[in-house]
Amino acid sequence: MSAPTDPRAVGPRIRMMLPELSAFEARIVDYLLRSELDERLPLKQVADRAGVSEAMVVKTAKKLGFDGFRELRAALAEYKRLPAVDLHREVTPEDTAQTIVQKVFRTAIQALEETLAILDIAAFEKAADLIHAARQRDFYGLGGSAQIARDVAHKFLRIGIRAAVFDDTHMMAMSANLLGPGDLVVAFSHSGRTAGLVDAVQLAKANGAAVIAISNYDSSPLATLADVVLCSTAQGSPLTGENAAARIAQLNIMDAVFVAVAQRGYARAEENLARTMAAVQGKRR
Known part of the structure; x- marks a missing residue:
């Protein structure tokens, strides 16, 4: 897989690769997708939090179609800045009916936005x-x-x-x-x-x-x-x-x-x- 050029396609393309990743590779991706991320995130921090080596992080980035960790980090940071990405929120036991409706609808809206971005x-x-x-x-x-x-x-x-x-x-x-x-x-x-x-x-x-x-x-x-x-x-x-x-x-x-x-x-x-x-x-x- 080559790295996506449309920022909206970055998250979807990475998630689509998850079944092909090893347990360690999936752990790295899960951390990157769930964490607050910007272009300054150190490689060592990702490796430490995911419990893997720095070399494994770089290898995973390349498997996802990026030249290396820096390109993956930059692409994910741009993806996470998109308005649609902020729509997805986990439902919690404390949520009101209004909040539940908002979260479910926004998750659907994000799915439509991102599906449109990757549609061939x-x-x-x-x-x-x-x-x-x-x-x-x-x-x-x-x-x-x-x-x-x-x-x-x-x-x-x-x-x-x-x-x-x-x-x-x-x-x-x-x-x-x-x-x-x-x-x-x-x-x-x-x-x-x-x-x-x-x-x-x-x-x-x-x-x-x-x-x-x-x-x-x-x-x-x-x-x-x-x-x-x-x-x-x-x-x-x-x-x-x-x-x-x-x-x-x-x-x-x-x-x-x-x-x-x-x-x-x-x-x-x-x-x-x-x-x-x-x-x-x-x-x-």
Whole structure:
């Protein structure tokens, strides 16, 4: 990974690398992300607080894509000065209802800001092309990711683009074995490491289907299988984890993909939207 040029992408790119780091490397990154940091922070202090050698700190900086500790320190200091970074706050037992609402909303806002900063526009365009052109579209997701898959499939149905949703590993395996060239899997997984889902995607890929991965980690097993990876990002907290804010970011990514796909067949999308809206109009009281 090369060092990000957009300051907003520094935190997200480092967090995305966490699963690939050793325990000592992760300890260094955790200290840097959580501490008050400026360009004067000594290398020795980081090493002492993280309980590692100075050489390990420098090695970790290079693994994260920086030339060394000074470049990492400068990039993180600039990142931490951004207004959006100050939005994220941990929920505490003493928080009032008003404070809880503020913290949850601000965490979601930060996730959206940072996801926008790391979004690969070329990958976004390719994802829209694949969805628009696919013969069969199968969406895979387990747990909370299944809810995202259903929401996205519902949006596409409104404009006449059909997708099947599979939220069971056995059903995913059956789906994958029936797919082939011209077909598409869109796999939703926060970690990108869920075994049953990754196994099904691997099978679909072997059968010639294209794969889009929606994940928080671009170096995960799922991402390495995908033709296109669209990454969300969110800071975790002890109470909500990363998933809550990441879910909002993933839904927004797919909302944008939905619009891009509709644009590729605008007249047909408009006609089908009118027809599907008319179908449910009479169901309202």
